[in-house]
Amino acid sequence: PIDGSKEQPYAEGPDNLSPWDWSADGRFLAVQKVPLEGKRYNELWVLNASDPKHATPFATENPSQIDARFSPDGKWLAFTSDESGVSEVYVRPFPGPGGTWKVSVAGGFLPHWRGDGKEIFYLSPDSKLMAVSVALAPAFHAGTPAAQFSLQSSASQFEVSRDGKRFLINTVPEGAGSPPLNLLLNWAALLEKK
Secondary structure, three states: OOOOOOOOOOOOOOOEEEEEEEOOOOOEEEEEEEOOOOOOOEEEEEEEOOEEEEEEEEEOOOOEEEEEEEOOOOOEEEEEEOOOOOOEEEEEEOOOOOOOEEOOOOOOEEEEEOOOOOEEEEEOOOOEEEEEEEEOOOOOEEOOOEEEEEOOOOOOEEEEOOOOOOEEEEOOOOOOOOOOOOOOOOHHHHHHHO
8 A cells, every 4th residue: 555554455364365357346356266275276266345255166176277257247257177178268157056168169268258248258279369259148158269360379368358359468579588687786775875
């Protein structure tokens, strides 16, 4: 905080928690949980903003469930799971109960919803940005994934505009090398001189 007060923990516990996505209404936060004891699975849990100290399990049955993203209406969660033996994109109703539908074909990760909930984008193992049309009602249905364009192999994250026509992609230009590292020693003494 800019006023110098102590930061307040939002959620605490013995396990490692990493945030993935807020629901559009701000009521729920999807988190990746790695238990520090027992099976060291990547599990998906959901925190309720009104009681963040108590998380609810969402997808915990397989060794790796990550990349959770709420649908725009907050009624579905897209995520990556290795339940088939390879990482694939799946969708489940939120908060449940209900089935699980596979969205990707031949692998996929990092799902993102288009702003109207009618399309899901994800990355394929061969560095292509894929798009799948989806219908949420009366029941979930996913179309056939289609490659939109190829990405550099260094692309690791992306965001999609609400209309699904523009993408912000985190990548390192080929041949750029590593950025320089600047190390400032004895910085406290420099502050005292001012």
